[in-house]
Amino acid sequence: xxxxxxxxxxxxxxxxxxxxxxxxxxxxxxxxxxxxxxxxxxxxxxxxxxxxxxxxxxxxxxxxxxxxxxxxxxxxxxxxxxxxxxxxxxxxxxxxxxxxxxxxxxxxxxxxxxxxxxxxxxxxxxxxxxxxxxxxxxxxxxxxxxxxxxxxxxxxxxxxxxxxxxxxxxxxxxxxxxxxxxxxxxxxxxxxxxxxxxxxxxxxxxxxxxxxxxxxxxxxxxxxxxxxxxxxxxxxxxxxxxxxxxxxxxxxxxxxxxxxxxxxxxxxxxxxxxxxxxxxxxxxxxxxxxxxxxxxxxxxxxxxxxxxxxxxxxxxxxxxxxxxxxxxxxxxxxxxxxxxxxxxxxxx
Amino acid sequence: xxxxxxxxxxxxxxxxxxxxxxxxxxxxxxxxxxxxxxxxxxxxxxxxxxxxxxxxxxxxxxxxxxxxxxxxxxxxxxxxxxxxxxxxxxxxxxxxxxxxxxxxxxxxxxxxxxxxxxxxxxxxxxxxxxxxxxxxxxxxxxxxxxxxxxxxxxxxxxxxxxxxxxxxxxxxxxxxxxxxxxxxxxxxxxxxxxxxxxxxxxxxxxxxxxxxxxxxxxxxxxxxxxxxxxxxxxxxxxxxxxxxxxxxxxxxxxxxxxxxxxxxxxxxxxxxxxxxxxxxxxxxxxxxxxxxxxxxxxxxxxxxxxxxxxxxxxxxxxxxxxxxxxxxxxxxxxxxxxxxxxxxxxxxxxxxxxxxxxxxxxxxxxxxxxxxxxxxxxxxxxxxxxx
Numbered sequence: 001x002x003x004x005x006x007x008x009x010x011x012x013x014x015x016x017x018x019x020x021x022x023x024x025x026x027x028x029x030x031x032x033x034x035x036x037x038x039x040x041x042x043x044x045x046x047x048x049x050x051x052x053x054x055x056x057x058x059x060x061x062x063x064x065x066x067x068x069x070x071x072x073x074x075x076x077x078x079x080x081x082x083x084x085x086x087x088x089x090x091x092x093x094x095x096x097x098x099x100x101x102x103x104x105x106x107x108x109x110x111x112x113x114x115x116x117x118x119x120x121x122x123x124x125x126x127x128x129x130x131x132x133x134x135x136x137x138x139x140x141x142x143x144x145x146x147x148x149x150x151x152x153x154x155x156x157x158x159x160x161x162x163x164x165x166x167x168x169x170x171x172x173x174x175x176x177x178x179x180x181x182x183x184x185x186x187x188x189x190x191x192x193x194x195x196x197x198x199x200x201x202x203x204x205x206x207x208x209x210x211x212x213x214x215x216x217x218x219x220x221x222x223x224x225x226x227x228x229x230x231x232x233x234x235x236x237x238x239x240x241x242x243x244x245x246x247x248x249x250x251x252x253x254x255x256x257x258x259x260x261x262x263x264x265x266x267x268x269x270x271x272x273x274x275x276x277x278x279x280x281x282x283x284x285x286x287x288x289x290x291x292x293x294x295x296x297x298x299x300x301x302x303x304x305x306x307x308x309x310x311x312x313x314x315x316x317x318x319x320x321x322x323x324x325x326x327x328x329x330x331x332x333x334x335x336x337x338x339x340x341x342x343x344x345x346x347x348x
Numbered sequence: 349x350x351x352x353x354x355x356x357x358x359x360x361x362x363x364x365x366x367x368x369x370x371x372x373x374x375x376x377x378x379x380x381x382x383x384x385x386x387x388x389x390x391x392x393x394x395x396x397x398x399x400x401x402x403x404x405x406x407x408x409x410x411x412x413x414x415x416x417x418x419x420x421x422x423x424x425x426x427x428x429x430x431x432x433x434x435x436x437x438x439x440x441x442x443x444x445x446x447x448x449x450x451x452x453x454x455x456x457x458x459x460x461x462x463x464x465x466x467x468x469x470x471x472x473x474x475x476x477x478x479x480x481x482x483x484x485x486x487x488x489x490x491x492x493x494x495x496x497x498x499x500x501x502x503x504x505x506x507x508x509x510x511x512x513x514x515x516x517x518x519x520x521x522x523x524x525x526x527x528x529x530x531x532x533x534x535x536x537x538x539x540x541x542x543x544x545x546x547x548x549x550x551x552x553x554x555x556x557x558x559x560x561x562x563x564x565x566x567x568x569x570x571x572x573x574x575x576x577x578x579x580x581x582x583x584x585x586x587x588x589x590x591x592x593x594x595x596x597x598x599x600x601x602x603x604x605x606x607x608x609x610x611x612x613x614x615x616x617x618x619x620x621x622x623x624x625x626x627x628x629x630x631x632x633x634x635x636x637x638x639x640x641x642x643x644x645x646x647x648x649x650x651x652x653x654x655x656x657x658x659x660x661x662x663x664x665x666x667x668x669x670x671x672x673x674x675x676x677x678x679x680x681x682x683x684x685x686x687x688x689x690x691x692x693x694x695x696x697x698x699x700x701x702x703x704x705x706x707x708x709x710x711x712x713x714x715x716x717x718x719x720x721x722x723x724x725x726x727x728x729x730x731x732x733x734x735x
Contacts, residue, residue, distance in 0.1 A: 044525040061525045126511060143516030166512045181512040206512035221509050243469050244509055261469040284469050284507060340503060340526060
């Protein structure tokens with residue numbers, strides 16, 4: 001696979017790499033002392049950035065795609081598309097992939113920004129595509145989940161599910177796991193798209209799962225967080241919060257961490273679902289959570305913050321002055337994040 | 349310019365309108381300068397629609413209650429569906445909900461469902477109600493691709509989770525992502541007024557309203573409002589379909605009265621807004637429109653249905669004022685300068701504080717503009733209690 005982070009300076013998909021572990025590899029964490037650079041796209045940014053070979057790739061709501069030098073923030077290239085983009089890009093080799101609200105998935109050459117191919121769906125592609133073994137997987141709000149070839153965009157299979165698909169899937173060598181707007185968690189055969197099992201929750205799902213050991217970990221808009229058996233879909237445990245959960249979890253060791261729209265950040269024992277710690281934030285949290293060693297990082301209420309994963313104690317926080325619900329990147333001793341006011345920050 | 353779509357408010361002083369609503373202008377607007385003239389520049393339809401505001405049933409409001417419609421902040425979609433069906437039949441006099449819906453919507457319509465996502469995630473239009481409305485539209489032959497769930501701010505829609513929670517095939521549209529993004533507004537439909545010396549004096553109507561939709565179903569929430577007094581049907585389609593409206597607030601003054609009424613009277617918004625279904629599952633009785641303080645949010649388990657937004661909002665205003673009185677809070681009409689605060693946090697914690705001299709009189713003003721019935725005695729208020 002070429003969509004794994006090669007070094008601790010890479011962060012090639014929404015949650016670091018295709019394992020969606022959220023950067024659990026041993027990054028060297030340093031408390032940032034200030035802003036190294038900031039880049040103003042000028043328009044809002046809803047997605048997270050991705051990073052490879054010291055280049056940061058950012059999609060902006062109004063259709064611009066930027067490749068920024070990670071040391072200086074200067075654009076290496078920029079490309080404008082006609083449609084809105086909510087999708088966080090994904091990197092595989094020299095390919096940069098992202099969806100758009102008009103339903104297309106674009107594949108660009110990462111080094112030049114040139115278009116390699118495009119495919120279409122009948123809804124919006126809001127989530128981040130994932131790549132495994134030269135195949136690209138993504139869902140659409142048309143209710144279908146798609147599989148296409150990385151090199152050409154040629155279709156492999158399509159599977160129709162019961163609702164809108166807004167978040168990314170999690171891929172293993174045999175299965176794709178994903179949540180759907182119909183409230184179900186699905187396991188699909190990665191080769192054929194066949195539904196292996198589906199497990200209902202009480203409302204739609206807008207979060208990307210994590211898979212640790214044999215557990216699929218995912219939150220639902222029904223206010224609960226679930227651990228499902230990855231082979232059967234059977235509910236192992238569930239944990240209730242006070243509002244919906246669209247924050248994608250991160251897991252490390254025996255701990256899974258996620259945010260809730262009730263403003264809480266929750267850390268649970270993966271085996272039992274027992275609460276280890278919780279921290280109350282001042283605003284709803286929809287940002288994915290990421291790990292870096294013993295650090296948990298997320299965006300909440302216009303700031304990016306880092307917590308001690310053992311206790312939830314706040315170690316560092318940077319107010320950005322604007323809403324921010326995308327995942328931060330912790331890589332190469334820096335924190336990169338995007339903001340709804342259209343600013344990309346690099347802090348170190 | 350057609351005389352019908354060019355209205356000057358000169359001579360239509362808010363003080364006089366408020367006097368007519370039974371409260372003197374001096375009491376209502378201590379120190380507030382007289383509202384400026386407002387120029388309404390709409391795009392009227394070639395033939396006025398009988399479905400346009402105040403619609404087929406002026407003055408009629410159907411209130412439907414079910415005690416199990418929301419429990420512990422979870423809305424029951426099956427119960428809400430039943431409430432909606434019974435309410436629609438009561439509103440129209442039809443014996444089936446499908447026939448009731450056909451009074452307003454035809455299969456070829458492009459239907460906009462105007463949600464209120466500004467209080468997300470604590471108090472916004474319930475996705476369960478939106479889904480039941482979509483189900484009703486599909487049942488009478490409107491294809492999913494002809495249904496657009498929309499609101500002004502894309503990021504608020506995302507926070508509410510609507511993009512995941514409505515049926516596949518239905519479009520979700522945020523008119524803008526953030527401020528100063530005018531690309532999706534129609535420069536040919538606007539209201540123009542200079543309230544506080546601002547540089548841009550026009551509020552433009554969204555293109556989706558002027559160019560794409562043929563009907564709008566309005567789904568406001570049941571909330572008080574720091575500036576307008578309450579936010580209901582009128583404010584949801586006014587401040588939620590036009591841009592550059594926040595400029596009407598400058599502490600402690602606000603010109604939500606009279607601007608809300610004039611925005612709602614602007615064509616083609618007025619002609620296309622054919623049905624108003626207020627989500628009264630929850631009632632925010634203080635701290636609206638954006639609060640996460642559950643102390644001020646009650647589970648009221650109700651839908652209000654009508655074609656007359658003024659009548660529905662009048663019922664809403666009466667209910668919120670009664671709740672505030674029962675809770676010992678100051679009136680939404682309170683104009684005591686001692687109760688003002690410029691501390692937003694204090695306002696959101698303390699129901700004895702105001703950030704503005706609120707303007708609940710915007711509802712009566714809208715009534716004066718012909719948008720509906722604001723006299724409680726003239727409102728045909730029907731109650732249905734389901735179990």
